[in-house]
Amino acid sequence: MSTPVRSDFLQIEGVTAVFDGFKALDVSYFGVDWGDLRVVIGPNGAGKTTLCDVISGKTKPTTGKVVIDEKDVTRWRDTEISALGVGRKFQTPSVFDSLTVYENMELALPGRRRAWQNLFGRETAEQRDRILALLERTHLIGRKDHLARDLSHGQRQWLEISMLMVSGARLLLVDEPAAGLTDTETALTADLLLELKGNHTLIVIEHDMEFVRRLGSRVTCLCQGRVLADGTLDQVSSDPQVIEAYLGRGKAGR
Amino acid sequence: MAEYPIDPRQFALTRAIAGLGWRGTLLGFDRRAPAIGAAFLLLAIPVFYAVGLLDLAQVNQLGRYCAIALVAIGLDLVWGYTGMLSLCQAMFFTLGGYAMGMHLAMQGPKDGKGVPTSISYVSSEVDGLALPWFWQPFAHEWFTLVAVLAVPAIVAGLFGWLAFRSRIKGVYFSIITQALTVALMTLFSLNLLKLGGTNGLTNFTHLLGCDIRTGEAKLALYWVSALALIGAALFAWWLTTTRFGRILVAVRDSEARLRFAGYQPVIFKTAVFTLAAVLAGIGGALYVPQTGIVTPSDMAAVPSIMVVVWVALGGRGTITGAVVGALLVNLIYALLTTHMPKFWPFILGAVFVSVVLFMPDGIVGQWRKLIAWAQRGKARA
Ligand SMILES: Nc1ncnc2c1ncn2[C@@H]1O[C@H](COP(=O)(O)OP(=O)(O)O)[C@@H](O)[C@H]1O
Numbered sequence: 001m002s003t004p005v006r007s008d009f010l011q012i013e014g015v016t017a018v019f020d021g022f023k024a025l026d027v028s029y030f031g032v033d034w035g036d037l038r039v040v041i042g043p044n045g046a047g048k049t050t051l052c053d054v055i056s057g058k059t060k061p062t063t064g065k066v067v068i069d070e071k072d073v074t075r076w077r078d079t080e081i082s083a084l085g086v087g088r089k090f091q092t093p094s095v096f097d098s099l100t101v102y103e104n105m106e107l108a109l110p111g112r113r114r115a116w117q118n119l120f121g122r123e124t125a126e127q128r129d130r131i132l133a134l135l136e137r138t139h140l141i142g143r144k145d146h147l148a149r150d151l152s153h154g155q156r157q158w159l160e161i162s163m164l165m166v167s168g169a170r171l172l173l174v175d176e177p178a179a180g181l182t183d184t185e186t187a188l189t190a191d192l193l194l195e196l197k198g199n200h201t202l203i204v205i206e207h208d209m210e211f212v213r214r215l216g217s218r219v220t221c222l223c224q225g226r227v228l229a230d231g232t233l234d235q236v237s238s239d240p241q242v243i244e245a246y247l248g249r250g251k252a253g254r
Numbered sequence: 255m256a257e258y259p260i261d262p263r264q265f266a267l268t269r270a271i272a273g274l275g276w277r278g279t280l281l282g283f284d285r286r287a288p289a290i291g292a293a294f295l296l297l298a299i300p301v302f303y304a305v306g307l308l309d310l311a312q313v314n315q316l317g318r319y320c321a322i323a324l325v326a327i328g329l330d331l332v333w334g335y336t337g338m339l340s341l342c343q344a345m346f347f348t349l350g351g352y353a354m355g356m357h358l359a360m361q362g363p364k365d366g367k368g369v370p371t372s373i374s375y376v377s378s379e380v381d382g383l384a385l386p387w388f389w390q391p392f393a394h395e396w397f398t399l400v401a402v403l404a405v406p407a408i409v410a411g412l413f414g415w416l417a418f419r420s421r422i423k424g425v426y427f428s429i430i431t432q433a434l435t436v437a438l439m440t441l442f443s444l445n446l447l448k449l450g451g452t453n454g455l456t457n458f459t460h461l462l463g464c465d466i467r468t469g470e471a472k473l474a475l476y477w478v479s480a481l482a483l484i485g486a487a488l489f490a491w492w493l494t495t496t497r498f499g500r501i502l503v504a505v506r507d508s509e510a511r512l513r514f515a516g517y518q519p520v521i522f523k524t525a526v527f528t529l530a531a532v533l534a535g536i537g538g539a540l541y542v543p544q545t546g547i548v549t550p551s552d553m554a555a556v557p558s559i560m561v562v563v564w565v566a567l568g569g570r571g572t573i574t575g576a577v578v579g580a581l582l583v584n585l586i587y588a589l590l591t592t593h594m595p596k597f598w599p600f601i602l603g604a605v606f607v608s609v610v611l612f613m614p615d616g617i618v619g620q621w622r623k624l625i626a627w628a629q630r631g632k633a634r635a
Pocket residue numbers: 019024042043044045046047048049050051
């Protein structure tokens with residue numbers, strides 16, 4: 001988990017993703033530096049989730065290439081990309097419902113991905129402490145032995161973020177982490193993500209402008225699969241093309 | 255206080271103690287239930303037989319049910335834990351059964367050319383009267399043992415790997431497993447395969463030098479089956495307590511999440527499917543000498559569906575549920591078919607529908623709820 005020498009940790013070049021002739025993604029260049037937090041905004045259907053799909057290997061790009069940490073991962077399998085250190089939080093919270101909070105965290109620990117490695121042995125005391133400290137941080141410690149299905153929506157979001165944090169992933173793709181959260185929950189989520197910045201590279205997709213402002217990071221706006229604008233939130237939100245795009249979809253002022 | 259003959263506080267205390275005692279008994283039984291069940295199968299049944307409470311046919315019947323229950327344990331791992339509804343477990347059972355059946359046939363009566371009688375009249379007349387080459391190694395015990403384990407394992411491993419790699423899941427998986435078992439049944443029914451055609455294999459007499467028709471051999475086979483059942487249940491239970499077991503549950507809950515956490519679901523699914531096939535194969539190998547025959551119709555669609563019924567009734571996702579379901583349904587079946595054969599399908603149907611409606615977690619699931627309730631009560635008391 002060494003810090004890469006090159007500043008650009010992730011590069012996406014000339015990537016298109018075409019579904020039945022429909023270009024869901026058409027990005028000539030998108031790059032993120034190591035340790036940065038990049039926010040991706042854009043109206044519904046802009047291709048934000050598809051961007052995550054392409055990076056994590058869920059969707060293979062139709063053309064173009066994806067480079068992570070100097071490795072061309074365009075044709076890699078999803079599990080191989082995950083092994084490289086790419087973690088993902090899905091748009092709809094996705095945790096293992098029938099396992100406890102602690103067991104969810106345990107499965108997220110790095111290493112032991114082969115079948116036979118899982119037959120014997122438990123997590124080390126150090127790993128256990130790390131899980132407990134993280135659960136403390138995300139206010140889940142009191143529910144550590146509860147089934148994930150019994151958690152509230154916000155707690156599930158945090159559990160999923162906690163799983164990313166414990167996994168040792170270097171590049172985190174976080175898809176709409178504030179969706180459906182209360183204001184206080186949103187604030188905690190933003191703090192958690194900011195805490196990860198520096199030691200991790202993050203791509204955070206979000207609609208909620210209040211949340212984006214709180215993150216105070218560089219923003220990229222996607223629309224109809226293309227990068228419309230890139231810069232600080234103020235720069236991006238005053239960009240006439242961006243305003244047009246949101247207005248065109250009746251989403252201004254969000 | 256003087257006007258009351260009994261101190262009401264004392265009365266409340268007695269009630270509390272009685273309540274605690276009742277709950278304590280329940281919890282105590284729950285803790286010991288697997289051990290009680292094992293002791294019952296291994297010791298009580300032979301004793302009942304010795305004192306004449308059970309006859310040989312009944313012990314033999316129980317032995318067969320123990321063997322069948324291995325299939326249910328396997329399906330529970332595949333379906334209850336991993337969420338894949340396989341409809342071909344009886345096929346693996348029958349493959350193990352055929353391997354054992356071939357060995358038994360080789361030990362049994364043969365015609366003048368050394369061909370076991372159970373295949374001589376369907377095969378040797380069409381095919382030069384010689385013993386087919388692939389029959390030869392089944393004369394050896396060790397080869398047979400390996401075949402019992404390896405044949406189901408190879409079929410399940412190959413088929414599972416191909417199916418899971420192509421991301422076949424849900425109803426599609428169920429349907430193609432059912433198609434597979436029916437296809438293999440048709441194949442085994444062909445005389446040219448030299449496995450006895452639709453008549454299957456029968457006329458078994460000896461196993462490991464003992465005459466399997468004697469009382470001692472039947473008792474021994476019962477005992478081995480009970481032991482195998484207990485061993486398999488313990489193994490399956492241990493597996494579910496490992497991280498491997500939790501990954502199986504994770505496959506059921508969210509395969510996509512698991513994949514992006516870096517695990518390859520295909521490997522885990524293939525592994526558990528293969529394990530279940532091996533358990534079923536062992537069950538079949540123990541069943542066949544106790545029942546004396548194995549035929550292609552053992553891998554028709556219905557027997558595999560029955561395994562699903564046992565696991566659903568007993569409670570999927572719990573190993574005890576699979577065992578209880580398999581033993582109970584078969585015992586009820588045995589009782590009903592002797593006393594009121596016409597009503598058996600209706601009663602089973604009614605029981606199944608009511609369990610699905612009123613006890614979706616099966617008998618053991620319902621029992622667990624009762625135990626959880628008792629524990630809460632105890633914590634309060
Ligand atoms: N697997 C797919 N098959 C077909 N169309 C898809 C697929 N994934 C995404 N799309 C389409 O691509 C467009 C972008 O979707 P998405 O990336 O989910 O947008 P966003 O996350 O920005 O709201 C949508 O029109 C969607 O219907």
